[in-house]
Amino acid sequence: MSRIKKHPILSFKKGREIHFIFDGHQIKAYQGETIVAALHAVGIRELSKSIDLHRPRGLFCSIGKCSSCLMLVNGVPNVKACVTAVEEGMIVESQGGKGMLDIQRIKTIPRKPPKIVNTELTIVGSGPAGLSAAKTSSKLGVPTLLVDENPKAGGQLVKQTHKFFGSKDQKAGVRGIDIADGLHEEIKASNSRVLTQAAVLGLYREDNGNFTVILKRDNQLIEVKTIAIIIATGAMEKMLAFPNNDLPGVYGAGAVQTLMNVYGVKPGERALMVGAGNVGLIVAYQLLQAGVAVEAVVEAMPKISGYHVHAAKLRRFGVPILTSHSIKKALGRTKVEGATIIKLDKNFKPVEDTEQDIDVDIVCLAVGLNPSTELARQAGCECHWIPELGGYVPIYNLNLRTTIKGIYVAGDSAGIGEASTAIIEGKIAALSALLGMGRKEVIQSRGKAFKELESLRAGPLGRVVREGKRKIFRIAEEVVN
Amino acid sequence: MSEWEKTGVLSLNDISGSIPSRERFKAGPVAIIECIQHIPCNPCVDACPFDAISINGGMTETPKVDFQLCTGCGTCVSICPGLAIFIVDLTYSDKKATILLPYELSPLPNSGDKVKGLDRGGNCLADVEVLKATKKNGSGLVSIAVDKELAMEIRNIEV
Ligand SMILES: Cc1cc2nc3c(=O)[nH]c(=O)nc-3n(C[C@H](O)[C@H](O)[C@H](O)COP(=O)(O)OP(=O)(O)OC[C@H]3O[C@@H](n4cnc5c(N)ncnc54)[C@H](O)[C@@H]3O)c2cc1C
Numbered sequence: 001m002s003r004i005k006k007h008p009i010l011s012f013k014k015g016r017e018i019h020f021i022f023d024g025h026q027i028k029a030y031q032g033e034t035i036v037a038a039l040h041a042v043g044i045r046e047l048s049k050s051i052d053l054h055r056p057r058g059l060f061c062s063i064g065k066c067s068s069c070l071m072l073v074n075g076v077p078n079v080k081a082c083v084t085a086v087e088e089g090m091i092v093e094s095q096g097g098k099g100m101l102d103i104q105r106i107k108t109i110p111r112k113p114p115k116i117v118n119t120e121l122t123i124v125g126s127g128p129a130g131l132s133a134a135k136t137s138s139k140l141g142v143p144t145l146l147v148d149e150n151p152k153a154g155g156q157l158v159k160q161t162h163k164f165f166g167s168k169d170q171k172a173g174v175r176g177i178d179i180a181d182g183l184h185e186e187i188k189a190s191n192s193r194v195l196t197q198a199a200v201l202g203l204y205r206e207d208n209g210n211f212t213v214i215l216k217r218d219n220q221l222i223e224v225k226t227i228a229i230i231i232a233t234g235a236m237e238k239m240l241a242f243p244n245n246d247l248p249g250v251y252g253a254g255a256v257q258t259l260m261n262v263y264g265v266k267p268g269e270r271a272l273m274v275g276a277g278n279v280g281l282i283v284a285y286q287l288l289q290a291g292v293a294v295e296a297v298v299e300a301m302p303k304i305s306g307y308h309v310h311a312a313k314l315r316r317f318g319v320p321i322l323t324s325h326s327i328k329k330a331l332g333r334t335k336v337e338g339a340t341i342i343k344l345d346k347n348f349k350p351v352e353d354t355e356q357d358i359d360v361d362i363v364c365l366a367v368g369l370n371p372s373t374e375l376a377r378q379a380g381c382e383c384h385w386i387p388e389l390g391g392y393v394p395i396y397n398l399n400l401r402t403t404i405k406g407i408y409v410a411g412d413s414a415g416i417g418e419a420s421t422a423i424i425e426g427k428i429a430a431l432s433a434l435l436g437m438g439r440k441e442v443i444q445s446r447g448k449a450f451k452e453l454e455s456l457r458a459g460p461l462g463r464v465v466r467e468g469k470r471k472i473f474r475i476a477e478e479v480v481n
Numbered sequence: 482m483s484e485w486e487k488t489g490v491l492s493l494n495d496i497s498g499s500i501p502s503r504e505r506f507k508a509g510p511v512a513i514i515e516c517i518q519h520i521p522c523n524p525c526v527d528a529c530p531f532d533a534i535s536i537n538g539g540m541t542e543t544p545k546v547d548f549q550l551c552t553g554c555g556t557c558v559s560i561c562p563g564l565a566i567f568i569v570d571l572t573y574s575d576k577k578a579t580i581l582l583p584y585e586l587s588p589l590p591n592s593g594d595k596v597k598g599l600d601r602g603g604n605c606l607a608d609v610e611v612l613k614a615t616k617k618n619g620s621g622l623v624s625i626a627v628d629k630e631l632a633m634e635i636r637n638i639e640v
Contacts, residue, residue, distance in 0.1 A: 166521060167521075167540055173524035316636055
């Protein structure tokens, strides 16, 4: 773990040097980075202890969703250290077990009174889906509020250094990071507002059919009064069951990406990648770019499921991709010090005596994503289990409207897809929301967007998603009205 | 299941449709697109200044190069998100061919450097000379000189 000195694609602009205290020690950091990034940069991976067995806990998702990084910050327990920016003089403590509120200490923390904000469209999540939705609505002059709990807008895009697939309309050939910046600039130039470091806690329907969105920012509650809502909360990495999967050093692929590509911090020196889908292949390649050795990519299926071109890039550097293989366990007591991999037979059963120990300090999991549907459920949107789309997803019709009038979904939270499809879904959701507000002139552009989406999902590799969407729309015929 | 789906490594047989004729090779540099899977991607088509690349029947079809129109200019190499395009020039000298390949690791080599020439599986086949290394669209583009018989084998370098 250290800072990346030279990167082939990225240059890291460091903020002002600041200092904070971690468990009594002064740590040097740079303004703009998160607590976990600053800690990783100086080699600290253990953030807390588990509740019952007091096992060490480290970073896993790095996008504010998994609660593996909860720490005590300035006396406040259960702070998500992965999305909280470090500040000069901040006091950070590793959290032992359940976080307890120290009432006396809490009283001394300055709190701002709640605030009310009015807007017409509220978009939760600033990934490609949310950014594109905000761009669409603000272009048409609709007051829009885009909210994200991360310090930087862009969702998964902010860490994607590779050039995107798709066609020109979806910015193919452009790197994910540049797509996010471009969309963000366009929105900033409009009269819409982007609020980062603001977590949406709940969506409530008012008697008049409008909504109140509750969000938290800087120790302040904000009530947003809005006519329509687009949920674009993205997805979260899946965990895999194996002994020691909770050791610091077992990361979701997205977390590894965030550390390396957003904050310029190496998550370790030698990695095992689990999963040869696109995410696994791309992140393995990005590890090489960050100067981290990739000892192997293991894949349980008999064939590589990601795009061949991504696999080819790794193979050309001599990285082995072992199909019909999986991880048996992670090795180490307080952190990852190795991993045992094993061969699988046709029925995915481990083959005896095929274990192999490999010397790694990172186990990176890229075994799929689950749509983040917490807010949709809380709001009362009907959700169903659609395995083709990654798990539970809210039910929505072709216009991306959920079972609640005025609430729309787009992007990975509507079913795992791609940034390119998320961009178009964001647009469709925004246009549908505007149509719901009586803006009939958008029908034509929405029709065009439907066509674009269809062409992206054509072909054999789009088959699974197509099947998932078909299922959703079939259910929607009964429940969305 | 084809072997490449398991290994990630293409054989010359797998890309036979993307390899120009002997006559075309004799006429100068040409693009070899090693993209045989049906993925939704087509920026190479727009990138080509000579309209030599086409994808027919929907964007998930594979690209085809019209070798008569292709000049081997290399514009597509730095655009392809899959880093799957290489420019091969068999007319460089009597014994040597050149390969222009995308290289996205740090550091970029310098002209004149001797580096390892790797095949599609990362095996070192020969020491090769770097003729030129530039950066375009943030990606490194490296031109190397290799023995002619390795022109369709070497696809990467180790600096
Ligand atoms: C390694 C990798 C490589 C990829 N490569 C490609 C590619 O080449 N081409 C392609 O098209 N796609 C690619 N993808 C897929 C693409 O990144 C995702 O499909 C896309 O980012 C989904 O967009 P989204 O807007 O739905 O969600 P996300 O990008 O996940 O954004 C969701 C945002 O919502 C925020 N959020 C969630 N809940 C709340 C809340 N309660 N309050 C406030 N904010 C909240 C999150 O913090 C996050 O910023 C790749 C993905 C990965 C991981």
